[in-house]
Amino acid sequence: MNSSNGAAVVVGVDGSEPALRAVRLAATEAARRHLPLRVVHGFIWPLLRAPIDPLAGNPPGGGLRQQAKNLVEAAVAEALATSPGIRVTGEIIDGEASAVLLGESPTAAMIVVGDRGLGGFTALVVGSVAIQVATHADCPVLVARGEEHADGPVVVGVDGSATSLGAVEFAAAQASALGVRLRAVRAYTHPAATRPGDIQPLVYDEALLRDEEDAVLAESLVGLAERHPDVPIDREPVHARPVAALTEASRRARLVVVGGRGHGELAGLLLGSVSHGVLHRSACPVAVVRTPD
Structure with a gap:
């Protein structure tokens, strides 16, 4: 296990239920390995030139950037509820999800992703982000899907x-x-x-x-x-x-x-x-x- 060099377990989040399952799995892995957990969200909207701050006249706390902050904070809370006592940080990084996670992979102990994300077609058993990260990452990739059988091998x-x-x-x-x-x-x-x-x-x-x-x-x-x-x-x-x-x-x-x-x-x-x-x-x-x- 990679527990001596300070590398973190990294989990990608997008606010979807599969991503929250990945957070729980990643928190368990981080606790088991005695490693910090890094919660990362790829914030693609600036690349699309979309307005990311609240519009004039709208209540404060709105806007896409704030929504991204909220989902990262929710993921961090989910991780701490799953494995109290682990070190957890959250970060919003401008970029497409796969590229952001691959950028994390050279220094990560492991990357954890959900099998699908927001907006994925239900007919796709595994989403494109999971496939791309598993294909190109420089560290092991854990895809949260199905059910962990506690006593299984x-x-x-x-x-x-x-x-x-x-x-x-x-x-x-x-x-x-x-x-x-x-x-x-x-x-x-x-x-x-x-x-x-x-x-x-x-x-x-x-x-x-x-x-x-x-x-x-x-x-x-x-x-x-x-x-x-x-x-x-x-x-x-x-x-x-x-x-x-x-x-x-x-x-x-x-x-x-x-x-x-x-x-x-x-x-x-x-x-x-x-x-x-x-x-x-x-x-x-x-x-x-x-x-x-």
Whole structure:
């Protein structure tokens, strides 16, 4: 956990209910990590040349700037009610929400966002701000969605990539802090090719295949138990597509952790298709841990 350098947990707010859920989640994280919480609102109206102060003749306390101040103060109060005693500051920063949060990411311990914001289409399962921040942030991003199952495990998707290994370390640290099990899930849909040009067999032994995938999964977790001796680790190779396997696991999980990019992704796509799919379908909060460029 990043608790020694004074970095803050940062949460983006816009006055919506998903943002308040993110505030509660962020306050809990900040208390657990013994870190300050920074509540940030991206104030876009000056960029649109909209009048932000009260109009002449209107009662004092109006105007867009005052509304932004009110929602930040409400978010700070919500954080303190959730985790009394944490250090909380609030700030209004001129700019579009995604850009403001990404500007915070190089020095943040974690960024927390809601899955949707004000004005979002209800058909969009995850809003554009959450996707953009998870795609480009320089720190882990926690998206508040679904339900935290208090006794559920931290679930992490494992595919053996460098990004996946970073997600595993983050997930183990979260499981340790939460006092829950770590459930490492490796999804597979067919026998793994061992050499370029290998032809996949039409018939294969499912039990043998599962054992082989379990061995690959175990290799990805080498040394994890020694680094996190307090965390019970469950290995789970699953014959399913990755998004389906992780979505199913999320129904009983405290948190799902995914890497920002894994095997099979184009190098130019910073957020892989699995991460993107899980963000849209998970039944619990999702943390995206992206490998630095």
